[in-house]
Amino acid sequence: MPHWAVMGSGRTLRETVLESSPILTLLNESFISSWSLVKELEExxxxxxxxxxxxxADLHLEKYNFPVEMIICLPNGTVIHHINANYFLDITSMKPEDVESSIFSFSTNFEDPSTATYLQFLKEGLQRAKPYLQT
Structure with missing residues (x-):
C-alpha cells in the first residue's frame, strides 16, 4: 500500500479536497496517510x-518545495509521485481547456476542480505504484 504524505501545514487542503467523501474514501482504502512538518523531517x-x-527523511526532503508538498511514496520511502500545493492551486484555478497536462485533467463528476484534480493525482500515484507492489 502506498504512503501518502503532506509536508507542511496543508491547511488549505484540509479545508477543501480533504473534506471530500470520494477523496477520503480513496485515501482510507488505498493509502497510509500521514503529515510531516519539515522541521520534524530535518530532525x-x-x-x-x-x-x-x-x-x-532524505527521500522526502529531496522532493520538498515550500510551502506544502503532497507526496505519494512506496513503503520503502521511494517517492513515486508528488506535487507542490502552489502548483496544485495554480492548476485548479485555471479553466479546464487551458490545462495542458492529462495527469491533472478535470473530471465532470465533480463541481470543484480541486477535488477532481486531487482525485486524479491520487489515482495516478496508485497507477505508478502498481509495478512495485505486485508480487
Missing amino acids: LQNNRENEFYSKL
Whole structure:
C-alpha cells in the first residue's frame, strides 16, 4: 500500500479536497496517510542513530518545495509521485481547456476542480505504484 504524505501545514487542503467523501474514501482504502512538518523531517534526517528513518527523511526532503508538498511514496520511502500545493492551486484555478497536462485533467463528476484534480493525482500515484507492489 502506498504512503501518502503532506509536508507542511496543508491547511488549505484540509479545508477543501480533504473534506471530500470520494477523496477520503480513496485515501482510507488505498493509502497510509500521514503529515510531516519539515522541521520534524530535518530532525530525523540529522539523527544518525537510526539510519532507516534518516534515509526516509532524505527521500522526502529531496522532493520538498515550500510551502506544502503532497507526496505519494512506496513503503520503502521511494517517492513515486508528488506535487507542490502552489502548483496544485495554480492548476485548479485555471479553466479546464487551458490545462495542458492529462495527469491533472478535470473530471465532470465533480463541481470543484480541486477535488477532481486531487482525485486524479491520487489515482495516478496508485497507477505508478502498481509495478512495485505486485508480487
